Amino acid sequence: MLELIPNQLGFPLLSLMIFVPLAGAVILLAVRDARAARWIALLFSIAEIGLSVPLLANFDGSIAHMQFGESLPWIKDWHINYRIGVDGISVLFVGLTALLTTISIMVSWTAIQDRVREFMIAVLFLEAGMIGVFVALDLFLFYIFWEAMLIPMYLLIGVWGGPNRLYAAIKFFLYTLVGSVLMLVAILAVYFSAGGTFDVLALMNHPFGHTFQMWAFAAFFAAFAVKVPMFPFHTWLPDAHVEAPTAGSIILAGILIKMGAYGFLRFSLPFFPSAAISWTPAIMTLSVVAIIYGAYMAFAQTDFKKLIAYSSVSHMGFVTLGIFALNSQGVEGGLLQMINHGVSTGALFLAVGVIYERTHTRMIADYGGIAAKVPVYAAYLLIITLSSIGLPGTNGFVGEFTILLGAFQYKAVYAVIASLGIILGAGYMLWLYQRVAFGTVTNPHNEHLQDMNLREIAAALPLLVLVFGVGLYPNAAFQVMHASTENLIKHVQAKAALAPVAAQAANALLGQ
């Protein structure tokens, strides 16, 4: 049974992490000057990274409990509390959010010239929402952050996006909203079914009947599967990625789509384990379909960003495959792969952003042979490409390998098909790199291409460190998450074994 360990630091660390970006956004409201707006936003996002240092340093990976807990009454009539905390599943995402937000602000330094202040407000507001989603331990609070995030993301895509941005923005908004509102009804049903509580930790231990679990799981699935996005619900992602500005793409790929998988781990599995087990074959199948389909579609793309978007669909298929293998390798691999994908895809979109700012085209055919002109950029792109493929020594390898181990334990056939996805992934990524970097310069516009400047290198460097850091020493990450994932697996198995009993007891009660 998980507990909420109160925050031992002298200051409310997690609350600060939520409210510092918000404070930044409010201060920006009063700023008129674009240059000042950039610097203020950067300062606040760096402060956020500063806050994540004590978080990671003081986090105790040996216990599964929720740490740095804060709990305040909020809406007493509905038994809603402002209740936050992190465990091994969420703590890394908090750090990743802080990092990727700062990188997003840095890459937007010159790329965003129109309404800079509003842009920075949206990014900071988004950051607060994302941190909130990962630390919320009250379903209502979680839902508030979950939905509130839609506003800045919608504006980021719609205002600062590409030519087809309106369509992409509204599609993103409506897809996610429809999924979320179904989850809202399920949240209410869960609330009443559990006797009136939104407390996530209490709900984890509540024995819901099997039929109820099946329906509630399906409703939560609607929200999370759209966000991940899993195979038939993925169509918003390529549009949103292609049209979003670089910063939007980085955040979208790095953090936002991880929230779906995070939702599975935090809510769906612990709340409805027996339903999860019943749904597993379907979800595993959808996952491998996503892996193969995403890879197949990636081959056909001529647009740099669209290719990465479809590769995301494929990679997120690995994540769900690992999670629903429901064993410790699978879940840990899935969790690590989420972080890895955040790092490497964030880095890939950064690469696209850098080149797009110079050439104003995303068509792969317009590049060709730029390695000779921009060696630093080409080296950077190569490293990221290899990480995305999952070359040993990079982060991608560790994650995918662990997932395959987990999937193999569940059923060998899934692991075999998924491995095919890795091979396809190597194919389209290397082909992409070849088309972009090698050969002779085919496009005369690229003759005088500028290489990456210092600001861009500074933005990219932390990602490269993570690529090799996690790749060479994955235990650092595993240690943080191990206790929590072990506990999750144990909890799911124990509670799933309990559920039929609870259902029988309920039926017996109703029968009388």
Added chain:
Amino acid sequence: MLTSVQEILKQLVPIYPEFVLIAFALSVLVVDMFLNGRYTHLLGWYSLIGIVIAASMTIILGGVQGAFFSGTVLLDPFSQFFKLVFYLACGLGILIAMKYLDIEDIHRGEYYALMLFATAGMMLMASAGDLITIYLGLELMALSIYVLAGFMRKDSRSNEAGIKYLLLGAFSSGIMLYGMSLLYGLAGTTNLDGILAFLRTADLKNPVLFLSMVMLMVSFGFKVAAVPFHMWVPDVYEGAPTSVTAFMSAGPKVAGFAVLLRVFTHTLDPLHADISLLLSGLAVLTMAVGNVMALSQTNIKRMLAYSSIAHAGYALVGVAAGGQEGAASVMLYVLIYAVMNMGAFGVVIMLRKAGMRGEEISDFAGLGKTNKTAAFLMLIFLFSLTGIPPMAGFVGKFYIFKSAVQAGMIWLAIVGVLFSAISAYFYLRVIMLMYMYDPKEEFGLVQSPALALALAISVTAVIVIGVYPTPVLEFARASVAGLL
């Protein structure tokens, strides 16, 4: 002589707030005659003073509870809650009207007098303990608003709005009266508590009883603009002066819900099963038609009209859920709805200038560039109307659907949230135009201190209730206690 006057004044204490509003309204009429069309702004502020005095009296009277004037007027927390919503709606309505009336060249004192009369009528409706009081309050409100809707005498759209509203309003009053007469014949009394006492022992299978209940539902359906009794709404909302439309979308609709709650969850409570079934059908229809029709509108007032129909649908979900929680959720919802809708209309009014109607949705194009503050406010109001946290609209919808789930109507909650997701499309369209298109031409917006005050009040309320709903929620829940 003197003692009898004092005696009368003492007896009138329970209706002092209404009394004050009517006295202010009459004095506005008289003073306006002498001012001869000058200083009409001052009459607006003067009316606001009346509202503030009446509001403070209502708050002071909060301690007094009971039935007065042979049970025709009730003082209870329920009516007090609604009265405060009416003051808010009327106050905001006057604030956003002042400058607008100048622009339309219809700035006359009667406008404020009629607003006050209408508010007094709504207050009577909320306080009604008798079918007669319901009817009188409703007609006082409706007659004033018929005139307000047709207030632009030279504009045939406004004339048309007025007469359409009047014909359908009178038609629905006729139906309501007939239903009331049947109810009187059955129960032998027009007192609400008396009818409840009668129903507790009566044969509930009586078809005449059912008929009278349906007739009341139809007529209240007209007032709150439930489908299929909504056909007047788009035309009237479009044709009426925008400031009146704003007031209509908040005031009379909320008053309609006050009566609906009083009659259907209190007086006719023994018929709850039938009522709940009928109302949930109405709610589904209302949400469907309101949201779907709003998708294709090009006029912002018409779009907000259909949106107000849709919002009536959400509130009906709460009425259908019934019980304390259902009623409290409706009360919270109409309060939030009134504030955010008035705010949205406040921004729409800013676009009306001499030589530009500012009523087409396309007029909003590029507002995010030309006037950042107005666009940002509109953004907040529209997201609130969609029901996205952390705006108040989310809290309102959450409570409505929560009470529906609690009452075991999960299917109704699912239908509701799905339509609410559809509604995002047409609200977002306006946001899209404001932020993602370039302005067609440079234009400044109309600004005035009164309008700025109204917008500041609404936006503060929308955000504060959205982030920390506890006090308002507790107030609504406490206020419902006297109803059941």
Added chain:
Amino acid sequence: MIPLSWYVLLSAALFTIGVVGVLTRRNVFIILMSIELMLNAANINLVAFSHYLQNLTGQIFVIFVITVAAAEAAVALALIILLARNRGTVYVDEFNIMKG
């Protein structure tokens, strides 16, 4: 002594005539008159019940209804005059500037 049911039937008939009139007629004056019929149908009901129940409330109600109906007619006529002046018609199907 006329039985109560006769009054109720008469009022039901009047009410139906009124409703049908409102729904089918085009001339705004006829519509107004039909609405008056509906109100008076309710009045007959109220008076008949009041007499039958030996309870005065019904008759008090009727007085209020008559008063309000007069006020309503006044407002209605004012609006109709405005429309007739601005548009030159009293037929409701020609009140059609706004659509959609």
